[in-house]
Amino acid sequence: MPDRLPFDHLDEHLARAAWSRLAEPDDRAANRLVATLGAGPALDWLLHANRGLFPAVPAQPPRGDWRTAVARWTPRLADLDPRRELDVIARRGGDLILPGSPAWPAGLDELGESAPMCLWVIGARDPATLAASSVALVGSRASTAYGERVTTDLAMGMADKSITVVSGGAYGIDAAAHRATLSVHGPALAVMAGGLDRYYPNGNSQLLAQVAATGAVVAEVPPGTAPMRTRFLSRNRLIAALARATVVVEAAWRSGALSTAAKAAELLRPVGAVPGPVTSAASAGCHRLLRESDAICVTDAAEVAELVQPVGTALPEEPVVAAGLLDDLDPEQARVLDALPARGEAVFGAVVRSAGLDEVSVRAALGFLELAGRVTRDGSGWRRVRVRRG
Amino acid sequence: MPDRLPFDHLDEHLARAAWSRLAEPDDRAANRLVATLGAGPALDWLLHANRGLFPAVPAQPPRGDWRTAVARWTPRLADLDPRRELDVIARRGGDLILPGSPAWPAGLDELGESAPMCLWVIGARDPATLAASSVALVGSRASTAYGERVTTDLAMGMADKSITVVSGGAYGIDAAAHRATLSVHGPALAVMAGGLDRYYPNGNSQLLAQVAATGAVVAEVPPGTAPMRTRFLSRNRLIAALARATVVVEAAWRSGALSTAAKAAELLRPVGAVPGPVTSAASAGCHRLLRESDAICVTDAAEVAELVQPVGTALPEEPVVAAGLLDDLDPEQARVLDALPARGEAVFGAVVRSAGLDEVSVRAALGFLELAGRVTRDGSGWRRVRVRRG
Structure with a gap:
């Protein structure tokens, strides 16, 4: 184990980049340590702790003790090289954004001790601007033609209102959302579970490159991080925190998209669910949201826009129906x-x-x-x- | 105009039958007069009032004055013949049920001054027993194959739990509900907007005769009353009051079924709405209920049964899904x-x-x-x- 780190660890960019490698997403102990000491001094502390010295920390870790946390971070200490990771992101035209920077989306701060250490970004536009008026359209990878059609309608409607469509870049509903947004040159934001050295899944890499070319692709983990299952769940909290509202278009009874919805609700953001045929297992998760949560039933772009825009600025049009024979009579x-x-x-x-x-x-x-x-x-x-x- | 009535108007059956002819459904002035004086004396009062004498009534009519109400009832006074109407219903094997009788469904009393004067019934079972555990399945006449399929599933599920399916005998969702119930010998109750001398609509008369043969068909208007549009709206309040819960299976943006749901909500009965494709205008009313009211999203018979049975007596089965790879792990x-x-x-x-x-x-x-x-x-x-x- 190193006595000292092979980079200027008091540089805030390098230190936060390092922490985004050392700690898994949503590691509250790491967040508390960094919040208490600062990212650079927290690295110093970790080196000392790693040698068996545990300098006093003016805080308790959220769970367990500092010793367990140190044991969790230490295995990644040896290979730590944030300069290399910053080089990788720079070569891809990207950047590292820190909390407090103008490009930092304020919504992320509402995550509190679950906020990301930093945001790795490749994009033509900054995440803060993109997220300011935005809605997440999320759903199952195993989508149906119905779900994709509705996603397309909703995404195009958002573009029409200059509302950014946020999604996760996955197959199915996510891809349909990104694709429709790009097709009408709307603002797009993709949130990845793995590092931005390659876009996952492979089949969507071209689509995600296009998102980056006009909007932005972001991740909290550094280049070289594999997208593991548990990281998809952590990633979902970022989608919920970045978007002003979350809409689940199609989701099975147990779907990761429901965790995004749950997180959005926890953050007191509006959650919408698109209904579908009760005979379709792909809509069971949406119906579950409608039954078991405060999710709002949304059926078209106007209703989705109502979730993110103050009432009055976006008046939904009443569907055009034939007037009944007795309609205008007392x-x-x-x-x-x-x-x-x-x-x-x-x-x-x-x-x-x-x-x-x-x-x-x-x-x-x-x-x-x-x-x-x-x-x-x-x-x-x-x-x-x-x-x-x- | 007659000085006296050609029947024993102090006979409660005849008097209430007469009032069900004189006053349109949901005439609160008639209800208040009958509640204050009794049905027979209220007829006496009407005869006097009709001759310009307005005996004091210890109550005010809900709207307007008694004079307007009398002017409304008088045109039907001349032809009044409740014995003939009782004969008609008897010849069809039916009966007249009065409030307070053991066969009177208690739920109707919750309508207060909107309660019906009486219930004309043709049926093998009494309405009180049928209504005790019941759910209304209602919806558009212009139903889709999807709506009919779901209605059939729900109705069969109710029959399986011995829950009576209440509906309005119309084409579309109503007919599908009755048909499915009969097909599995479940308890059925149909509520008509017109008199029971003939079943409306004509195309469903055989179906409704079958409902009467095993369950019951009821109306608040006497034989010989045509089913007018406004009477369909009044009829809907009876469906809402008879059933323990109301479920709208499929309904357009403006559908009479929504008035049934609104009435049920007003009576603090649970209201369920079945979602459908957002691309289907036939489900727009259901989605409207989910958005704009406290309607509960219901997708299968177990969820409908939950509306009418105390929690715990009907535990919905969790849908069977493939266990995720990480499900049983911490x-x-x-x-x-x-x-x-x-x-x-x-x-x-x-x-x-x-x-x-x-x-x-x-x-x-x-x-x-x-x-x-x-x-x-x-x-x-x-x-x-x-x-x-x-």
Whole structure:
């Protein structure tokens, strides 16, 4: 084990890059140590601790003791080389963003001790700007044609409103979200579970390169980190924290997308769920959210936009439906029109008995309906005027 | 206008039958008058009022004055003949049920001044027994194959639990609900908007006759009353009041079924909505309920049964899903298994670095995983044991 580190560990960039390698995502002990001592001094502390000296820390670790935490970080100490990782990201045109920088998305700070140490970024736009007005569209890798179609509609609708679509770059719903966003030149943000030295999954690497070329691709782990299952779960908390709202488009009963939704709810961000056929297992997770959580049922882009934009700035349009025959009538007029036979005519007394209203009311209603061109009378009675329907 | 009525109007059956003819459904003034004076004396009062004498009533009508109400009831006074209507229902094997009778469904009383005057019934079973454990399955006439399939599944599931399926006898979802219930000999209850002298719509008359033959068909209006549009809306409040819970299976953005749901909610009965494809206009009303009301998302019979049966008596089965690879592991074990390469083997130190855990924890986790048959070791390293998946 090294006595000293082969880089300027008091440089904040290098120190945080180092911590993003030493500690797994969402390591609260590492976060607390760094928050208490600073990232560089925390590395000093770790070197001392590693030699059996445990300098006093003015804080307790969230779980267990510092000794366990040190034992967890130490195995990665020997190969630590953040300059190399910064070189890798720079060669790919990327950068390392630290908390407090203007490019740092403020939403991440709401994660508290679960906030990432730093953000590795490859992108044409900075994550803070992208995240400012954004919605996460997430869902199953095993998506259906229905789910992909809805995702496409929603993503295009977000682009139309200049709302960034955040997703995880996976196959299925994630890919459909990114693809649709790019197709209409909307703002896109992809959050990776592994290092940005290569985009995972392989089949989406070109898609993700395009996201980087116009929006941004980010990760909290340094280049060279493999995307492991547990890191996908940690990654989901970043999606939830980056986006102003999270919408699950399609998800099976047990789907990682539900963890993103749960995290968003924990952060008091709006969560939307897109319903689907109850006969589709691919929508079971969405229905579960609707049943068991405060998730809001969303069915189109306007309803999704309502989640992220203050009410009033985005008024959803009422779906266009054919007006009902009785729609613009008051209850008594409706009842009188209703009381006229579908064909043929009825004398006044019959209309009165059939409507169950007094004569004065029936006469007034018939007068209104006649003026409106809905009924007509001849010598002996009243009849409906056939309305030509669109 | 008659000075006196051509029947024994102090007979409670005849008097209430007469009121069910004189006043339209949900006429609160009629209800208040009958509640205040009794049904027979209220007829006496109406005769007097009709001659310009307005005997004092110890109550105010809910809206307007008594004069307007009298003018509304009077046109039907001349032809009043409840004995004939009782004969009609008797010839069809039916009966008239009054509030307070053992066959009277208690749920109707919760309608207060909107309760029906009486219930015209044709059926093999009494409405009170049928309604005691019941759910309304309602929806659009313009149903889709999807909606009908789900309705069929839900109705059969209710029959299986001896829960009565209540519906309105209309085409579409209503008919599918009745048909499925009858097909498995479940308890069925149909609530009509018109008189029971003929079943409406015509195309469902055979179906409704079968409902009557094993369950019951009911209406609050006497034989000879046409099913008018406004009476369908009034009828919906009876469905909501009769059933312990209301489920909308499929409904357009503006659908009468939504009024049933609204009434059920007003009565503090559980309301369920079945989601469907967001691309289907036939589900837009269900999604509207999920968005805008407290309706509960229901996707199968178990979830519907939960609405009407106390929690604990009907435990929904968790959908059967394939167990995930990491499901039965604790977080550290999962992380260690995750850290092993998909193919090939890894030496202990590599597993430690990859997992981001201390050596003691990794050793313990590998030990557990080895005992569980999930990993194996040879001289140089550790490898996963391929799990054969079902």
